[in-house]
Amino acid sequence: MRVVAKFGGTSLGSGERVERAADSIAAAVDAGHEIAVVASAMGSTTDDLLDEITFDVDDKDRAEIVSMGERTSVRMLKAALAARGVNALFLEPGREDWPVVANEAGEVNVEATKERAAALAAEMDNTVPVITGFLAETLDGEVTTLGRGGSDTTAVMLGKYMDADEVVIVTDVEGVMTGDPHVVEGARNVASITVDELRNLSFRGAEVIAPSALVYKDEGLNVRVVHYQHGDLLGGGTRIEGSFENLIDMREDPLACITVAGRAIRNRPGILADLSQSLRGESINIDAVASGMDSVTFYVDVDISERAEAALHDEVVVGDGSLSSVSVEGDYAVVRVMGGELPNRPGVISDIVGPIADAGINVHDIITSATSVAIFVSWDDREEVLKIVQDEF
Structure with missing residues (x-):
């Protein structure tokens, strides 16, 4: 050997x-x-x-x-x-x-x-x-x-x-x-x-x-x-x-964006666990999560978005007042870029978003991790965005 x-x-x-x-x-x-x-x-x-x-x-x-x-x-x-x-x-x-x-x-x-x-x-x-x-x-x-x-x-x-x-x-x-x-x-x-x-x-x-x-x-x-x-x-x-390969992936089914808002949300310990548990109780899988100062957004399949909204609404109305409302929006597509060199590539977000903006397409959300970038866009723009990202990477 x-x-x-x-x-x-x-x-x-x-x-x-x-x-x-x-x-x-x-x-x-x-x-x-x-x-x-x-x-x-x-x-x-x-x-x-x-x-x-x-x-x-x-x-x-x-x-x-x-x-x-x-x-x-x-x-x-x-x-x-x-x-x-x-x-x-x-x-x-x-x-x-x-x-x-x-x-x-x-x-x-x-x-x-x-x-x-x-x-x-x-x-x-x-x-x-x-x-x-x-x-x-x-x-x-x-x-x-x-x-x-x-x-x-x-x-x-x-x-x-x-x-x-x-x-x-x-x-x-x-x-x-x-x-x-x-x-x-x-x-x-x-x-x-x-x-x-x-x-x-x-x-x-x-x-x-x-x-x-x-x-x-x-x-x-x-x-x-x-x-x-x-x-x-x-x-x-x-x-x-295994091995780490560059990969561009587009989810086949549309997603709904469900946002839970609350002025005190960032100060409530366990808020993500509570909200996720309410979705789990309805056997709803979460595709992605994004959080802000006063909101938490869940991306789930469009087909189950009404059940997801109802479950999260229950958390709002029976909670301690730190949550104020729930809103649902769709349909969205997600294109993910995964690659071993992403973290070492300065300006990688600009490289992705810039050409999409130049094409006149609005980016609804971006979620990043150490080695991946997920771009959320309107469902109707998905094919064009996929081609733009493929051409870049």
């Missing part, structure tokens, strides 16, 4: 942890597996280096300075592996066989990186390459970086381009947890999670794997997150399943 193992800064935070990492790599090699290693800077080295740059510095010099953390890590790991009889070499920008190539804009040069990664993979039957994470190099030899979480990106990208069976992210957490164990009692490890789920969690603060790395995850590449203390690269942790 061919494995790309990425060791985060915490897992390399001391000489003892470097030795633990080397033990796990050597054990996998002894078991007959081909292992490539991606190493982050030890501990908080990168942040420490950035903190010491108290003077004006251009991007080129900044990249060279912060690269020192990863350059040190690969030398440490290579030496620790050599002490265990493992044939290893470290790779950093500047070497002829360096695999991660960037263009002039600092973006990954896919074709050049694929070619070099394949050449590196061909040598893995008798060598463990130890590669600096986070860094890239232009064809002109300038060092650049892949941004926050860049070592994760390096690992999953190389896993894909080196035709690896699995990428293992070695970090200081027990894979993905049901909640923050520092906050929630009884938090436990999740055995598996989809790319969609993890990207949404990652963009909302879960520090497991960099969202940018998951762009390179495809169906044929297994990805796992494991804790460095276990010392086993080949088992445990959380499996990340």
Whole structure:
């Protein structure tokens, strides 16, 4: 089995942890597996280096300075592996066989990186390459970086381009947890999670794997997150399943927009739960929810909108006076744009709404999440809006 193992800064935070990492790599090699290693800077080295740059510095010099953390890590790991009889070499920008190539804009040069990664993979039957994470190099030899979480990106990208069976992210957490164990009692490890789920969690603060790395995850590449203390690269942790693909979807049936208004709605704890429970009691499924300062809007099938209105009206008339009225409007269509690159695309809302506005179409509502945008328009405008969005994405 061919494995790309990425060791985060915490897992390399001391000489003892470097030795633990080397033990796990050597054990996998002894078991007959081909292992490539991606190493982050030890501990908080990168942040420490950035903190010491108290003077004006251009991007080129900044990249060279912060690269020192990863350059040190690969030398440490290579030496620790050599002490265990493992044939290893470290790779950093500047070497002829360096695999991660960037263009002039600092973006990954896919074709050049694929070619070099394949050449590196061909040598893995008798060598463990130890590669600096986070860094890239232009064809002109300038060092650049892949941004926050860049070592994760390096690992999953190389896993894909080196035709690896699995990428293992070695970090200081027990894979993905049901909640923050520092906050929630009884938090436990999740055995598996989809790319969609993890990207949404990652963009909302879960520090497991960099969202940018998951762009390179495809169906044929297994990805796992494991804790460095276990010392086993080949088992445990959380499996990340599936792949994240760009998708444009239009709901086939029209929706009704039901709005519950109330001046004190934002100050009433549990208001969303109460309203949702009233709809649940009528077996009404909610397609989407939008909330404002003094209103909550539910989108439901037009065919059941009268029952939904009646259920919500009951909440208004029997409540504590914080709700004042219910209104229903339709028919609406919803077009959803889902894609792994949406959060990294500045102006993405403008890119969607601008062409729709230019066509003279009114956007009734927009609901966004970490990796999707839902556009609500009049039912009669749905086909034109779908075409506009497809042309853009």
